[in-house]
Amino acid sequence: xxxxxxxxxxxxxxxxxxxxxxxxxxxxxxxxxxxxxxxxxxxxxxxxxxxxxxxxxxxxxxxxxxxxxxxxxxxxxxxxxxxxxxxxxxxxxxxxxxxxxxxxxxxxxxxxxxxxxxxxxxxxxxxxxxxxxxxxxxxxxxxxxxxxxxxxxxxxxxxxxxxxxxxxxxxxxxxxxxxxxxxxxxxxxxxxxxxxxxxxxxxxxxxxxxxxxxxxxxxxxxxxxxxxxxxxxxxxxxxxxxxxxxxxxxxxxxxxxxxxxxxxxxxxxxxxxxxxxxxxxxxxxxxxxxxxxxxxxxxxxxxxxxxxxxxxxxxxxxxxxxxxxxxxxx
Amino acid sequence: xxxxxxxxxxxxxxxxxxxxxxxxxxxxxxxxxxxxxxxxxxxxxxxxxxxxxxxxxxxxxxxxxxxxxxxxxxxxxxxxxxxxxxxxxxxxxxxxxxxxxxxxxxxxxxxxxxxxxxxxxxxxxxxxxxxxxxxxxxxxxxxxxxxxxxxxxxxxxxxxxxxxxxxxxxxxxxxxxxxxxxxxxxxxxxxxxxxxxxxxxxxxxxxxxxxxxxxxxxxxxxxxxxxxxxxxxxxxxxxxxxxxxxxxxxxxxxxxxxxxxxxxxxxxxxxxxxxxxxxxxxxxxxxxxxxxxxxxxxxxxxxxxxxxxxxxxxx
Numbered sequence: 001x002x003x004x005x006x007x008x009x010x011x012x013x014x015x016x017x018x019x020x021x022x023x024x025x026x027x028x029x030x031x032x033x034x035x036x037x038x039x040x041x042x043x044x045x046x047x048x049x050x051x052x053x054x055x056x057x058x059x060x061x062x063x064x065x066x067x068x069x070x071x072x073x074x075x076x077x078x079x080x081x082x083x084x085x086x087x088x089x090x091x092x093x094x095x096x097x098x099x100x101x102x103x104x105x106x107x108x109x110x111x112x113x114x115x116x117x118x119x120x121x122x123x124x125x126x127x128x129x130x131x132x133x134x135x136x137x138x139x140x141x142x143x144x145x146x147x148x149x150x151x152x153x154x155x156x157x158x159x160x161x162x163x164x165x166x167x168x169x170x171x172x173x174x175x176x177x178x179x180x181x182x183x184x185x186x187x188x189x190x191x192x193x194x195x196x197x198x199x200x201x202x203x204x205x206x207x208x209x210x211x212x213x214x215x216x217x218x219x220x221x222x223x224x225x226x227x228x229x230x231x232x233x234x235x236x237x238x239x240x241x242x243x244x245x246x247x248x249x250x251x252x253x254x255x256x257x258x259x260x261x262x263x264x265x266x267x268x269x270x271x272x273x274x275x276x277x278x279x280x281x282x283x284x285x286x287x288x289x290x291x292x293x294x295x296x297x298x299x300x301x302x303x304x305x306x307x308x309x310x311x312x313x314x315x316x317x318x319x320x321x322x323x324x325x326x327x328x329x330x
Numbered sequence: 331x332x333x334x335x336x337x338x339x340x341x342x343x344x345x346x347x348x349x350x351x352x353x354x355x356x357x358x359x360x361x362x363x364x365x366x367x368x369x370x371x372x373x374x375x376x377x378x379x380x381x382x383x384x385x386x387x388x389x390x391x392x393x394x395x396x397x398x399x400x401x402x403x404x405x406x407x408x409x410x411x412x413x414x415x416x417x418x419x420x421x422x423x424x425x426x427x428x429x430x431x432x433x434x435x436x437x438x439x440x441x442x443x444x445x446x447x448x449x450x451x452x453x454x455x456x457x458x459x460x461x462x463x464x465x466x467x468x469x470x471x472x473x474x475x476x477x478x479x480x481x482x483x484x485x486x487x488x489x490x491x492x493x494x495x496x497x498x499x500x501x502x503x504x505x506x507x508x509x510x511x512x513x514x515x516x517x518x519x520x521x522x523x524x525x526x527x528x529x530x531x532x533x534x535x536x537x538x539x540x541x542x543x544x545x546x547x548x549x550x551x552x553x554x555x556x557x558x559x560x561x562x563x564x565x566x567x568x569x570x571x572x573x574x575x576x577x578x579x580x581x582x583x584x585x586x587x588x589x590x591x592x593x594x595x596x597x598x599x600x601x602x603x604x605x606x607x608x609x610x611x612x613x614x615x616x617x618x619x620x621x622x623x624x625x626x627x628x629x630x631x632x633x634x635x636x637x638x639x640x641x642x643x644x645x
Binding site: 029131216237267 | 360361363364365368372375376379380382383384386387389390393401402404405406408454455456458459460461462463466467468469471474477478481484485486487488489490491492493494495496511512514515518519522547551572575576578579583594595596598599602609612613616617619620623624627628631635638639
């Protein structure tokens with residue numbers, strides 16, 4: 001309400017610099033006023049809890065005595081000893097990395113293929129494009145349940161068809177087989193079947209996300225570029241390699257980073273499919289176990305913290321090596 | 331950004347096409363071969379994609395209208411015979427627990443309540459911030475903007491522990507309001523991001539005109555900016571609704587002990603762990619859980635995908 005008179009009087013008095021400064025000051029005040037509520041909410045529901053996690057990780061804290069516990073005090077490094085010393089910690093870390101890399105690569109790759117296939121119009125493209133996003137928008141509990149039933153050795157369609165049509169000797173318990181022996185050309189391999197299955201699930205659920213972004217980017221590539229390459233006789237693979245891929249690369253890199261971060265901390269999908277058993281016990285599931293099975297808040301916080309620090313370290317490495325390159329391209 | 335990336339690949343393309351001019355014939359045939367090969371491959375890929383995205387949902391629907399005996403008898407059957415077809419599964423899953431059902435109707439109510447509450451709270455919290463970082467230059471604006479994005483990187487597992495403790499302490503465990511508050515943490519960053527992108531596309535001149543007409547900043551936002559940004563607000567609201575509707579981890583942490591407060595996701599998961607409820611009844615539960623989200627999504631698909639990817643085509 002103040003604004004109108006000041007803007008009108010300022011030019012008349014001729015104090016132009018002062019007018020600019022006061023407009024900037026007003027904008028500054030308005031900005032602070034507008035951002036404060038959001039900032040406070042983020043502070044309360046996100047930043048403070050995270051800081052508290054850091055505190056808890058260095059405290060001896062169990063859920064039973066948390067009621068009377070003060071915010072500070074009870075310091076100990078015991079939690080980290082518990083985390084690093086607990087059986088299966090390192091293997092679970094390795095599982096997390098495998099799961100994350102596999103799912104990220106899988107979903108971005110499948111998303112890329114899908115974006116390329118749906119690039120040119122055909123009848124029913126709009127509908128297919130929309131329905132391809134279903135795995136991403138559908139509730140995770142529902143789709144995980146469908147996968148569980150479909151892959152079940154007793155009720156599942158996959159095993160029924162596999163034994164009847166593909167000649168499998170026995171039904172395969174996809175979600176509870178730690179390692180499955182496969183013989184190919186006389187060689188025997190042990191395949192971590194349950195882990196591969198959850199990676200396949202994750203790929204299936206998140207390729208629409210990559211697809212959406214890649215398709216949007218693909219459609220923004222100027223037609224002329226590809227047309228020119230086509231006139232010059234470049235084959236589709238060449239056009240992809242030299243025209244489209246350089247255009248898509250920034251988006252692909254961003255998607256990989258995003259998917260990596262999300263999958264690294266993913267809890268729901270694995271918990272729902274395997275409960276963290278059969279060689280799929282990723283660190284996020286261990287955090288949950290510490291919290292709910294042993295009520296050991298300190299150890300759970302330490303475990304979550306270790307996971308977050310590791311993620312940041314990996315991202316740091318990534319940005320140190322690749323961000324410079326991306327920036328040069330930009 | 332665009333100009334640099336488009337000029338960079340040009341040299342290799344030119345170098346590549348300079349060579350084939352001398353040996354035009356074999357190159358052309360490679361191009362033609364590939365053209366044909368990818369023409370076929372494209373159809374196969376499209377069919378494959380349609381298969382993997384639609385079949386699981388068709389399978390869900392199919393199993394939800396079968397009695398469990400029919401499923402056990404022939405798990406591989408891809409249709410349901412007229413004599414097996416039943417809607418008793420839906421009836422059982424929706425009936426209140428007091429009457430021997432699984433009480434999903436009540437859970438649907440809980441889920442809707444939490445989701446709508448989350449949408450309202452998140453929008454209230456996110457709109458001013460999104461407006462400020464997209465429009466106003468102020469002290470620390472860039473840092474705050476970066477913080478809002480960085481929040482996205484913090485894992486839910488980091489939040490789970492302190493929130494679990496905090497709620498245990500405040501006695502908010504088993505409360506839907508508490509759950510909605512927790513969901514704000516999950517949805518605020520992405521909401522700010524989506525709305526910020528849209529706010530920047532609204533011409534600044536409109537706001538200046540409103541200011542000259544004597545609107546205060548708050549009035550300008552309420553009467554000019556928000557109505558113009560309505561598509562984006564709706565897309566953001568829908569997206570928040572879906573996140574809240576689908577959420578599982580925090581529902582599990584906070585509500586597991588209070589069956590009358592269960593959300594559909596939680597109820598479905600907890601019941602599917604046991605053996606008492608037959609799988610086809612739970613399949614009907616999955617359909618009940620999935621259908622609202624799907625309807626919303628198809629109703630607003632354009633709006634949603636554009637809201638999410640706006641800006642992606644510029645990077």
